[in-house]
Amino acid sequence: MDNIMNLMEGFATALQPEYLIYGFIGVLIGTAVGVLPGIGPAMTVALLLPLTYALDPTAALITFAGIYYGGMYGGSTTSILLNTPGESASIVTALEGNKMAKLGRGAAALATAAIGSFIAGTIATLGLTLLAPTIAAWAVNLAPADYVALMVIAFITVGALLGSSVWRGLTSLGIGLFLGLVGTEILSGQQRYTFGLLPLADGIDVVLVAVGLFAVGETLYVASRLRHGPVNLVPVTRGWRSWMTKDDWRRSWKPWLRGTAIGFPIGTIPAGGADVATFLSYASEKKLSRHKEQFGRGAIEGVAGPEAANNAAAAGVLVPLLTLGLPTTATAAIILSAFQSYGIQPGPQLFTNQPALVWALIASLYIGNVMLLVLNLPLVGIWVKLLQIPRPYLYAGILTFAALGAYAVNFSIVDIVILLVIGIVGYFLRRYGYPIAPLVIGLILGPMAEAQLRRALQLSQGDLTALFTRPFAAICYLALVVIIALGLWLRHRQSRVERALAAAAAADTSVEAAVNHMWEPGHRPSDVKTSEIKTVKRDDE
Amino acid sequence: MTAPTTPAPGSGPARAAGASAHRSKLGEYVFAALALALGVFVFVGAFGIRVPGSGTQVGPRVFPFLVGTILVVSAAMVFVGVLRGKVAELEEGEDIDDTARTDWLTLAKIVAFVVAHIALIEIVGWPLAAAVLFGGVAWTLGAKRWWIALLVGLALGLVVYVVFGGLLGLSLPGGPLLGWLDPLVAGLRG
Numbered sequence: 001m002d003n004i005m006n007l008m009e010g011f012a013t014a015l016q017p018e019y020l021i022y023g024f025i026g027v028l029i030g031t032a033v034g035v036l037p038g039i040g041p042a043m044t045v046a047l048l049l050p051l052t053y054a055l056d057p058t059a060a061l062i063t064f065a066g067i068y069y070g071g072m073y074g075g076s077t078t079s080i081l082l083n084t085p086g087e088s089a090s091i092v093t094a095l096e097g098n099k100m101a102k103l104g105r106g107a108a109a110l111a112t113a114a115i116g117s118f119i120a121g122t123i124a125t126l127g128l129t130l131l132a133p134t135i136a137a138w139a140v141n142l143a144p145a146d147y148v149a150l151m152v153i154a155f156i157t158v159g160a161l162l163g164s165s166v167w168r169g170l171t172s173l174g175i176g177l178f179l180g181l182v183g184t185e186i187l188s189g190q191q192r193y194t195f196g197l198l199p200l201a202d203g204i205d206v207v208l209v210a211v212g213l214f215a216v217g218e219t220l221y222v223a224s225r226l227r228h229g230p231v232n233l234v235p236v237t238r239g240w241r242s243w244m245t246k247d248d249w250r251r252s253w254k255p256w257l258r259g260t261a262i263g264f265p266i267g268t269i270p271a272g273g274a275d276v277a278t279f280l281s282y283a284s285e286k287k288l289s290r291h292k293e294q295f296g297r298g299a300i301e302g303v304a305g306p307e308a309a310n311n312a313a314a315a316g317v318l319v320p321l322l323t324l325g326l327p328t329t330a331t332a333a334i335i336l337s338a339f340q341s342y343g344i345q346p347g348p349q350l351f352t353n354q355p356a357l358v359w360a361l362i363a364s365l366y367i368g369n370v371m372l373l374v375l376n377l378p379l380v381g382i383w384v385k386l387l388q389i390p391r392p393y394l395y396a397g398i399l400t401f402a403a404l405g406a407y408a409v410n411f412s413i414v415d416i417v418i419l420l421v422i423g424i425v426g427y428f429l430r431r432y433g434y435p436i437a438p439l440v441i442g443l444i445l446g447p448m449a450e451a452q453l454r455r456a457l458q459l460s461q462g463d464l465t466a467l468f469t470r471p472f473a474a475i476c477y478l479a480l481v482v483i484i485a486l487g488l489w490l491r492h493r494q495s496r497v498e499r500a501l502a503a504a505a506a507a508d509t510s511v512e513a514a515v516n517h518m519w520e521p522g523h524r525p526s527d528v529k530t531s532e533i534k535t536v537k538r539d540d541e
Numbered sequence: 542m543t544a545p546t547t548p549a550p551g552s553g554p555a556r557a558a559g560a561s562a563h564r565s566k567l568g569e570y571v572f573a574a575l576a577l578a579l580g581v582f583v584f585v586g587a588f589g590i591r592v593p594g595s596g597t598q599v600g601p602r603v604f605p606f607l608v609g610t611i612l613v614v615s616a617a618m619v620f621v622g623v624l625r626g627k628v629a630e631l632e633e634g635e636d637i638d639d640t641a642r643t644d645w646l647t648l649a650k651i652v653a654f655v656v657a658h659i660a661l662i663e664i665v666g667w668p669l670a671a672a673v674l675f676g677g678v679a680w681t682l683g684a685k686r687w688w689i690a691l692l693v694g695l696a697l698g699l700v701v702y703v704v705f706g707g708l709l710g711l712s713l714p715g716g717p718l719l720g721w722l723d724p725l726v727a728g729l730r731g
């Protein structure tokens with residue numbers, strides 16, 4: 001039971017006042033950026049990368065992990081309380097939670113989301129604790145060809161399954177891989193795509209790309225079509241003690257556990273991230289519920305399950321990151337580059353080479369979950385206030401900090417110029433529906449994939465078949481086919497369910513709106529005009 | 542309660558037009574074509590990478606060829622998709638009004654303020670340049686009183702300047718006007 005000893009030592013480190021403070025700062029910032037629209041954990045971690053050169057690796061990584069977990073909690077508050085008419089059910093929880101809030105049950109929705117996140121986060125962290133050392137011990141035997149297979153899986157699934165269009169995702173991945181190529185190549189010292197420019201010889205800084213795309217690009221996109229007027233929140237009246245009734249508890253605990261069981265495994269495999277887990281949990285809750293008619297109108301199970309799945313998946317993502325060095329989300333990729341900036345390479349050796357760091361990090365996740373429960377339940381009022389920041393100030397602040405983060409890399413204004421250029425590119429990516437995450441993952445994972453590929457081919461003396469003949473690699477490629485097929489099918493179902501949900505929600509205002517949500521104008525089954533649709537008067541509501 | 546049979550008053554313009562309908566496809570073609578061109582550039586550029594003659598099996602060109610291929614194929618498929626009428630599905634966001642048209646003037650103003658920020662840092666110092674950026678962007682996005690935005694930006698700039706210099710040991714340029722803050726920064730650094 002070495003691992004329990006190690007974990008205890010991890011707690012001993014993470015409970016030191018200094019690290020407790022860093023953990024607290026992390027979850028605080030994480031919740032804040034999760035609550036605020038327009039920024040997320042990926043961009044925040046990237047922004048803080050240069051600021052943490054002053055910290056030791058343990059402190060920095062505890063802070064980043066806190067931001068990562070906190071971001072997962074904060075998002076639900078926003079989707080439950082922010083009352084933006086016409087918002088589609090891009091995240092299923094948003095719809096159920098928002099409906100609950102409008103029915104005066106916002107407090108229950110917030111509580112079931114926070115408690116569910118806590119339970120799922122804790123169980124999933126336990127899963128991480130048990131699983132990670134075993135996987136790491138086993139992964140020591142993986143050959144370069146196996147890593148190539150794993151990275152191909154990560155690239156293809158992230159590229160094809162994140163975002164709405166397979167080819168747009170892969171294009172975005174390709175751009176990221178290209179940006180990763182720019183600079184001096186490690187093995188032979190050759191310059192690639194630097195145009196002989198000195199600043200490009202060191203490669204393009206991850207901070208500039210991530211902050212430029214996530215912060216500047218997103219701000220420009222929002223600014224180009226900003227929803228003007230005051231921020232419209234659904235009021236929550238009751239105090240937090242009376243938030244959940246007995247019945248709410250009874251209806252919530254099973255979805256929490258099921259959500260965890262769905263979310264954690266999905267998080268560990270590169271299969272499109274938390275979105276898939278959220279949707280699967282929602283679909284299964286709907287199927288199992290005795291209150292099916294409430295789904296789409298504020299069913300508590302539809303908040304409890306997906307929120308739990310979301311957090312469990314977040315912990316699951318850390319398994320391949322820590323044991324294989326394989327990031328499957330944008331935030332994980334940026335945390336990976338944080339490791340690298342300290343000269344630490346996550347992977348099977350991490351648990352033997354850096355046990356103190358890893359176990360302190362894992363222990364901090366347990367502690368962070370407890371802090372987050374407190375921050376998000378009794379203190380939810382703070383975040384509601386934060387959500388009311390007038391948007392002009394919010395986005396001005398995001399841009400100012402983005403410029404600061406870029407400047408702080410080298411204290412050179414050239415970096416802000418690069419940031420602006422990348423931001424403008426990011427704006428167009430966003431505008432034309434290219435997902436950002438594959439680009440960031442391509443940029444960070446690309447150089448590692450190239451190194452493994454070349455090592456594998458060197459071992460096999462250039463024989464390409466060696467990439468596929470190792471049993472593990474072969475299994476990976478088979479799994480890839482299955483994951484892609486399953487992922488695409490799931491996404492198809494997801495978009496159908498979301499459309500139906502949005503239509504159900506819109507039906508409360510008008511039939512026309514419902515029809516418009518269900519189908520795009522060109523795709524209606526027959527050419528039904530909205531004006532021809534008659535409504536039946538209902539007396540049951 | 543009876544469900545209304547007519548659209549509720551004030552429900553706004555129907556989303557029918559959708560985000561996709563009034564957006565021209567031209568931009569999509571241009572962007573896909575640019576990605577395709579980038580792919581071709583990566584592929585062709587790979588020939589220009591010097592390969593050291595040390596008999597290694599896999600040189601520094603292999604991966605660029607692969608990346609170029611991925612870019613060319615996927616950008617071409619996007620292009621074909623747009624030709625077939627598959628326009629981009631846009632992610633929505635809390636603060637995005639998806640019935641609004643793109644406001645190019647706002648974008649231009651924001652870019653201009655970032656450029657001004659870049660130009661000003663080394664002349665007036667970071668805090669004042671940050672105030673210009675913050676105030677300018679907030680004003681562009683519709684902050685009610687521009688001078689409050691500017692003051693908030695100035696406060697933010699000064700706080701960041703002191704915290705950065707004092708607690709993190711990263712000295713941002715203060716500029717000629719802010720020398721009086723130096724004792725405070727030095728004091729914090731202890």
